[in-house]
């Protein structure tokens with residue numbers, strides 16, 4: 581491990597290190613209006629949602645470390661108290677990057693980037709028509725970060741008064757991340773694109789407190805086959821499952837553990853293992869992994885009981 585003390589790392593280097601680990605970050609395409617009425621548009625990845633009742637988001641417009649120059653967005657929001665935030669999709673990537681250029685104050689980056697202005701309902705700042713998701717926001721508070729130490733950061737808290745969502749990104753009335761095609765900011769000049777195949781669902785446990793990895797029987801916890809994710813799935817049960825004696829009876833004529841594992845068929849692999857005679861305990865561990873890969877936690881536990889009969893409750 582390399583350990584950094586921010587106090588002894590030059591600022592540009594610290595910026596790259598910090599933002600590589602605090603990633604992926606959503607990108608807010610922030611439209612704002614100056615007191616003179618000039619419209620401005622710029623991307624900010626120091627951005628997130630912090631509450632939903634009422635909805636509150638925050639952005640972090642920084643000051644230039646060298647010149648102390650502030651972002652037009654920051655000054656505008658302090659002047660007029662309003663902005664809109666549009667989500668950035670892969671289809672807008674290069675137009676977003678044009679809007680990130682440091683044009684002189686008064687430049688309308690909607691025009692520079694060729695993006696569509698859609699009038700908002702509750703603020704006098706448009707949002708980006710190409711975006712599938714946009715929010716109308718009002719300024720709550722600005723927190724200046726460590727100015728006395730030369731700090732260049734700000735946190736601007738914004739309350740959300742309207743959210744606009746394109747019907748094209750809905751599935752059964754809910755926003756579907758696979759249809760949004762959002763991009764995220766990583767460290768340095770890296771981005772990530774949220775394509776459908778990188779999306780997956782995992783419900784939060786909430787009050788369902790699993791037994792935890794510390795309560796897994798020793799032969800499972802020490803398995804050279806099972807990974808941390810596998811152990812996490814096994815440890816999500818509320819108690820050790822009861823043994824199902826019928827599980828040890830082959831249910832099909834499958835005759836090759838390896839073929840069935842490659843085919844992603846853990847039950848077939850188990851049948852083949854049982855039909856071929858007492859298998860090695862690690863074969864059972866590999867089959868248990870295959871059950872976990874298809875989210876069959878119960879199948880995985882029953883398979884591990886076959887490897888270690890002594891651990892079954």
Ligand SMILES: Cc1cc2nc3c(=O)[nH]c(=O)nc-3n(C[C@H](O)[C@H](O)[C@H](O)COP(=O)(O)O)c2cc1C
Nearest residue numbers: 622623624625626640641642651652653680681682
């Ligand atoms: C993807 C992306 C994310 C950015 N995030 C931030 C940020 O969180 N804070 C910041 O101060 N600048 C950020 N920038 C740089 C600003 O967008 C840039 O300085 C812009 O010119 C500011 O425009 P403005 O002065 O019109 O507000 C980001 C740039 C890009 C391309």
